Every structure is written in C-alpha cells, then in structure tokens.
Amino acid sequence: MLLSDTITAIATPFGTAGVGIIRVSGPKVLEIARRIFQPASANCHFETHRLYHGDIISSDGKTIIDEVLISFMKRPHSFTGEDVLEINCHGNQLIMKNILEELVTLGCRLARPGEFSQRAFFNNRIDLAQAEALASMITAKSANACAIGLAQIKGTLTKEIDTLRTLLIDALALIEASIDFTDDVAAADVPQLPPQIDLAALRLQSLLASYSVAKIYTEGVNVVITGKPNVGKSSLLNALTGKKKAIVTDIPGTTRDLITDSINIQGVPVNLVDTAGIREPKDAIEKEGIALVWENLASADAVIILLDGSKPLTNEDREIIQKNKDNNILIAINKTDLLPAWETGTIAELLPEKARIINISAKFGTGLNELKNTIVDSCGVENTIDTGGAMINNVRHKIALEKALTNVEAAKDNILSGISPEFIAFDLREALDNLDEITGRKINDEILDKIFSSFCIGK
Numbered sequence: 001m002l003l004s005d006t007i008t009a010i011a012t013p014f015g016t017a018g019v020g021i022i023r024v025s026g027p028k029v030l031e032i033a034r035r036i037f038q039p040a041s042a043n044c045h046f047e048t049h050r051l052y053h054g055d056i057i058s059s060d061g062k063t064i065i066d067e068v069l070i071s072f073m074k075r076p077h078s079f080t081g082e083d084v085l086e087i088n089c090h091g092n093q094l095i096m097k098n099i100l101e102e103l104v105t106l107g108c109r110l111a112r113p114g115e116f117s118q119r120a121f122f123n124n125r126i127d128l129a130q131a132e133a134l135a136s137m138i139t140a141k142s143a144n145a146c147a148i149g150l151a152q153i154k155g156t157l158t159k160e161i162d163t164l165r166t167l168l169i170d171a172l173a174l175i176e177a178s179i180d181f182t183d184d185v186a187a188a189d190v191p192q193l194p195p196q197i198d199l200a201a202l203r204l205q206s207l208l209a210s211y212s213v214a215k216i217y218t219e220g221v222n223v224v225i226t227g228k229p230n231v232g233k234s235s236l237l238n239a240l241t242g243k244k245k246a247i248v249t250d251i252p253g254t255t256r257d258l259i260t261d262s263i264n265i266q267g268v269p270v271n272l273v274d275t276a277g278i279r280e281p282k283d284a285i286e287k288e289g290i291a292l293v294w295e296n297l298a299s300a301d302a303v304i305i306l307l308d309g310s311k312p313l314t315n316e317d318r319e320i321i322q323k324n325k326d327n328n329i330l331i332a333i334n335k336t337d338l339l340p341a342w343e344t345g346t347i348a349e350l351l352p353e354k355a356r357i358i359n360i361s362a363k364f365g366t367g368l369n370e371l372k373n374t375i376v377d378s379c380g381v382e383n384t385i386d387t388g389g390a391m392i393n394n395v396r397h398k399i400a401l402e403k404a405l406t407n408v409e410a411a412k413d414n415i416l417s418g419i420s421p422e423f424i425a426f427d428l429r430e431a432l433d434n435l436d437e438i439t440g441r442k443i444n445d446e447i448l449d450k451i452f453s454s455f456c457i458g459k
C-alpha cells in the first residue's frame with residue numbers, strides 16, 4: 001500500500017550531538033532529494049543504498065544550511081517499503097529544524113509518532129509484533145532486554161505464532177470435516193481430540209511463561225529497603241549505587257521521602273528505593289513518609305529488611321519482619337564491622353522458611369556482592385535466557401495469548417464432552433483471531449493507531 005504523502009521527522013534524540021539524522025519517506029523522496037541536496041561531486045545519481053557527500057541548500061537555492069551525508073533507499077528495499085532518504089547532518093537542533101522546515105516547504109508532512117514503523121507494517125516489511133519489538137528495544141534498560149527485542153525483530157515470535165496457527169488450522173480442518181460430512185448436525189459424530197490441540201496448548205503455556213522472565217529484564221525488579229531508623233538504609237542505597245544519593249546522619253529519622261535509583265545486577269535492572277525509617281512518627285512529615293513506605297512495600301518484588309547487628313533487636317524490628325511476612329524478604333544484618341549484639345539464630349523463628357539472611361557492612365562495603373546476587377535470585381530471575389526461543393515481553397501479546405489459550409482449552413473441553421463440532425470450530429477460530437492480533441494479520445484500525453502512536457517520533 002503506497003501512501004500519497006511524503007513524511008519527515010528527526011530520528012535522533014533532542015539535544016546536541018555530533019550527528020543528527022533526518023528521515024524522509026514517501027513517493028516524493030527522489031524529487032525532494034534532487035532539490036534540497038547539492039552533491040560535492042558531479043557523480044551523484046542517487047543510487048540506492050549509497051552514501052553521498054554534499055550540502056543541504058535552502059529551497060530558494062541561496063543558502064547552504066549544512067554539510068551532510070545522505071543516503072537514498074529505493075523502495076521496496078527500505079525500512080518503510082517506500083523510497084526513503086536519510087540525511088546525516090550535524091547534530092544541532094537549529095540546523096535540524098532548518099532542514100526539516102525546508103523539507104516541509106518542498107512538500108513533506110511532519111510524521112506522526114511511529115508513522116515510519118506504521119508504513120513498514122502496512123507495506124509488509126515487518127509485522128506488528130516486530131514493530132512493537134523495535135519500540136521496546138529502543139527503550140530497553142538491560143542488555144538482555146535488548147536481546148529479547150532483537151530476537152523478536154528477527155522474527156522468533158512471529159515464527160512461533162505461525163507454528164501455533166498451523167497447529168490450530170490443522171485441528172480446525174479435522175473438526176470442520178466432521179461438520180461437513182454429517183447430515184444431521186444434532187446427531188453429529190463427536191470428533192476425536194486432534195493432537196494439535198494439546199500441542200498448541202503446551203506451546204501457548206510456555207510462551208506465556210516466558211513473560212515474567214522477559215518482563216524482569218525489560219522493566220526490572222522493584223526492591224524496597226526498609227527497617228527502623230538509623231539502621232543504615234540510606235548508607236546501603238549509597239553503597240549499592242556507588243553514589244551519594246541519600247543523606248546519611250546518625251540522627252534517627254533522617255530520610256523522609258522515597259529515594260530511588262537503578263542499578264544493574266547480572267543484567268537485570270534493579271530499581272532500589274530507600275525509605276523513611278519505621279517507628280512511631282514524631283511529626284506529620286515523618287507520618288507521611290512512613291505511610292509512603294507501606295504503600296511501596298505492598299508492590300515490591302523484593303524487600304530488604306535492614307537490622308542493626310551492633311544493637312540489641314527491638315520489638316520494632318520484630319514488627320517490621322512480621323508485617324512483611326507475605327513479601328519476598330531478604331534480611332540484611334548491617335554494621336557487622338562492629339561487635340555483634342545478638343545472635344543470628346534469634347530471628348530465625350520470626351522468618352518465613354525461604355527468607356535469606358546476609359551479613360553486611362554498608363559503611364565498609366562488605367557482603368554487598370552476596371546481597372546483590374541474593375536480590376536477583378529471590379526475584380526468580382534465571383541467569384541465562386534463551387532468546388533463540390520465542391519470548392514475550394509485551395502485555396498486549398500476553399493478553400492475546402491468554403485469550404487464545406482459553407479458546408484452545410474450551411475447544412478441548414467441548415470435544416471431550418461431546419459438544420457439537422460447530423462450537424469447537426468457533427473456539428478454534430477465536431483462538432486464531434487472538435493470535436492474529438499479535439502479528440497484526442487481523443486487527444482493528446483503532447488499536448493499530450493506538451499502538452503506533454505510542455512510539456516515538458521518527459521511529
């Protein structure tokens with residue numbers, strides 16, 4: 001589907017850089033390139049996928065706007081499937097804006113967010129899952145998240161969806177055969193359970209299981225540091241991040257707000273939150289701070305409960321452990337550089353069976369590697385992921401796969417309980433529709449617009 005207008009946008013981020021890239025896509029690209037670009041050598045024939053050196057000139061031909069390198073990608077062998085021009089200019093916002101304005105004067109329209117990807121999708125250069133993978137790779141926060149995105153761009157998810165479709169279409173053919181050859185629908189033969197149905201259910205389940213791991217690599221885990229005042233929570237945040245993010249003093253009740261920072265542990269983005277010490281609040285500010293702690297604890301993937309090993313345990317410590325018993329907790333005994341005031345065994349009976357205890361000194365940095373590794377282990381992160389197999393990290397894909405699995409399970413139940421094959425065929429067709437929503441083979445325009453408009457400009 002070739003669209004009539006030619007679109008343009010800056011593809012590099014806002015700010016100052018050595019180089020900035022402006023993209024142009026559509027039917028007028030070559031005509032515009034000839035008008036806006038003055039090649040340094042007479043030998044410029046806008047051959048596809050070649051780099052040409054020269055100047056961008058104003059539309060009245062009077063002013064040189066920048067010295068650039070440009071490349072022309074002839075359709076259909078371009079990202080969008082249309083003629084594409086990429087201008088590598090100097091990464092100054094004023095220069096880029098000037099060039100953009102000249103392009104608009106020559107007949108381009110400013111692209112909407114995600115419009116280049118949307119055109120790539122309409123022209124069958126990529127499917128919807130691949131377009132979404134591109135967007136997620138651009139914003140990925142860890143090397144593993146990039147790898148998951150790249151595997152999807154290369155088509156691993158699409159291939160798995162195709163395999164699932166084939167299984168369901170084969171099963172549907174068998175079920176439909178039993179409809180066609182039956183004279184009396186009410187007394188139709190109950191079809192056998194096609195093996196493809198169980199196979200499809202298994203594959204759907206394992207694809208869905210990949211979501212939690214992929215999500216961890218994509219969005220990271222949220223880890224809240226809690227404990228009573230002065231146990232060293234802010235010192236721990238500073239020690240783990242290697243920055244002086246939080247104020248550390250020996251006055252209990254120093255931290256009031258939530259203080260956050262992210263670190264990378266074994267390729268997993270870990271979002272750390274330092275919090276106000278928990279005690280009977282002394283004023284309204286501290287009360288607010290402590291209320292915020294409880295809110296955050298409720299949604300944490302892991303909670304580090306910090307205890308001061310150099311001072312006797314108190315009821316406040318016990319209460320904090322008790323109130324977090326449904327959370328994924330790690331006990332860190334801090335200040336182990338000082339003489340211990342209590343035995344580790346003292347708290348054993350207060351803890352859930354799988355809670356781990358780690359001795360640390362936030363001040364001197366001891367035990368932090370063990371703490372870091374334990375954080376990642378406790379969040380159920382596998383050290384290695386197989387991006388060769390398909391994985392999903394997008395909630396839209398997860399919902400569609402869950403629906404497809406429900407349809408497949410309904411088809412199976414209906415076969416086993418001898419329900420008329422029409423109903424089974426209906427379930428299988430619904431499952432196929434849900435899979436087609438992932439790749440965009442069948443999807444309504446409003447959803448499509450919503451997906452692409454969430455992409456960034458120039459993508």
Ligand SMILES: Nc1nc2c(ncn2[C@@H]2O[C@H](COP(=O)(O)OP(=O)(O)OP(=O)(O)O)[C@@H](O)[C@H]2O)c(=O)[nH]1
Pocket residue numbers: 227228229230231232233234235236247248249250251252253254255256275276277278334335336337338360361362363364
């Ligand atoms: N000896 C020793 N002192 C520590 C250690 N960690 C923290 N401290 C000291 O303990 C005091 C309190 O540290 P903070 O990090 O401010 O404690 P906090 O838990 O954030 O305190 P609040 O913000 O008041 O809740 C400071 O004087 C720190 O220097 C440690 O590992 N060893």
Ligand SMILES: [Mg+2]
Pocket residue numbers: 233234235246247248254255275277
């Ligand atoms: Mg603090």
